[in-house]
Amino acid sequence: MSNFVSQNPLLVVTVVKAAVVLIALLTAVAYLTWFERKAVAHIQSRLGPYFVGPHGLLQPLADGIKNIFKEDITPAGVYRFTYFLAPFLSLGLALTSIALIPFGPAEVEVFGVTTNLAIAEVNVGLLILFAITSLSVYGVALAGWSSNSKYPLLGALRSSAQMVSYELTLTLSVVGILLMTQTFNLREIIVHQAGHYWGFIPRWHFFAAPFPQVIGFLCFFTAAVAETNRAPFDLAEAETELVAGFHTEYASMKFAMFFIAEYAAMVTVSILASLLFFGGWLSPFPAEWGWTLYIPTFALGIGALLLFWDGARYPTLFGKILMPVLGLVLAGLAFASAQPGLIHVIHGPFWFLGKVFFFLFLYVWIRGTLPRLRYDQLMNFGWKVLLPVVTLNVLLTAVAILVFQK
Amino acid sequence: MSAELLLFFVFAALAVLGAVSLIVQRHPIHSALSLIVVMVALAALYLLLGAEFIAAIQIIVYAGAIMVLFVFVIMVLNAGEEERTNLSRMARYVGVPLSILLTAQLAWWMMRATSGHSNGAPLHPTDTRGLARLLFSDFVFTFELTAILILVAMLGAVVLARRET
Secondary structure: OHHHHHHOHHHHHHHHHHHHHHHHHHHHHHHHHHHHHHHHHHHOOOOOOOOOOHHHOOHHHHHHHHHHHOOOOOOOOOOHHHHHHHHHHHHHHHHHHHHHOOOOOOOEEEOOEEEOOOOOOOOOHHHHHHHHHHHOHHHHHHHHHHOOOHHHHHHHHHHHHHHHHHHHHHHHHOHHHHHHHOOOOHHHHHHOOOOEEOOOEEOOOOOOOOOOOHHHHHHHHHHHHHHOOOOOOOHHHOHHHHOOHHHOOOOHHHHHHHHHHHHHHHHHHHHHHHHHHOOOOOOOOOOOOHHHHHHHHHHHHHHHHHHHHHHHOOOOHHHHHHHHHHHHHHHHHHHHHOOOOOHHHHHHHHHHHHHHHHHHHHHHHHHHHOOOOOHHHHHHHHHHHHHHHHHHHHHHHHHHHHHHHO | OOHHHHHHHHHHHHHHHHHHHHHHOOOHHHHHHHHHHHHHHHHHHHHHOOOHHHHHHHHHHHHHHHHHHHHHHHHHHOOOOOOOOOOOHHHHHHHHHHHHHHHHHHHHHHHHHHHHOOOOOOOOOOOHHHHHHHHHHHOHHHHHHHHHHHHHHHHHHHHHHHOOO
């Protein structure tokens, strides 16, 4: 066994990295569903999940168990091969795209093995990522078609037209960044954003000279919401019109696979937005401001205190125990992040996760507040507003680079 | 056998199987899916040759855009299973020998072409920067001409589609 490991270090390390990232991603996805239900509930003046565990914290687990034990019905008249293929395709592609994301700046050494913080370090990482996203439409299209039923077919038709239309905007919206950085490599794109203007404005592409990619970012995020089939662009599963859209005929784990795929795509898009436009793991503050290194400690400490306070007044015994325990974990992290040796280790992931969390919240916020578009509005908006605007952004960026940097 | 050679044979077999399945399948959607398999397998072969950019573009353009339109149209028309016809006399007596002849000829020319320079050195730049430099300096005229051709084709399609109203 150890012989095999020493002979194939790359293979073993890659498999371990993939397993770690997958477990982290799936846990994040599970709690994202909880977070979304909670946040949308509070936006609508409800309480959301409350009974399974304190604050409904065990709800994702209960949902998972329910989905596994539910009877897996295959409706009569479906095209069996594609009907079974579609959820696997959806989930597989959604989970594959995370492999190209770099999670940290430098190589790390764990148990005597030096490795970089990405599963696959590809030179044209961004392009391959777009290639994988562009295939994800097949999961939805095939699911709708193979169900051999009216509502799913309509959902699939809407979805494939929508995804093809918004993919143009999605790809064009990052061209401005590619022009400025001159690389497709995600790690180099982040490194390009290091430093500050006048000592305090970060060189993130959202603010960067010669042409800040504000329009680019707005178009990117709009198109990304449409690509992931989320509200207000969730016409593929518009429940008021199409029952449940493309996954009407799916039950049990096959339905859950579509569900997980959608949320994993949300996570990937949020990571991508923070990497491309907001500097990934880079702190918004210049390194000279030493006190900003203690922001993670401060934030984690506040979180720990909130959890202690909540645990003390929680009505059930389980909550009285669980909330302070979670608070202790946060307090431990806060203490660790104040140690001189660990301060830089925790700093990067803190900002990275903070930005990703912000975009996930944005997703939920948009879903909680905006009404769904009509189909013709969606197409008009995509082709007549977004596409010209994003093309203009590419032109302006190119001109700005030509004028100010030559 | 090295891992790369093994991967080459896996993806080459996948491409050939996909192409055969494309012809043999009786349902249009299954044929379209087989074609997607061919496209993705070809992209993997490009990747093995070190042409990362071409591989990504191959998937984005062919598998991600053109084939989506194919699948979309098949779904809109709700095309059913096709009837299998027996080979017509023309196909049996002229088509089969001609296709065998074509295959033999192609194989012959490929063998002659590859035996000339078997050192395996790439003839053209495969990285993004080199490709871009070629496209926008040496071949800029042809490149822009192709772009205009596609634009004209697009406008033509729009005009044809709007003619009736």
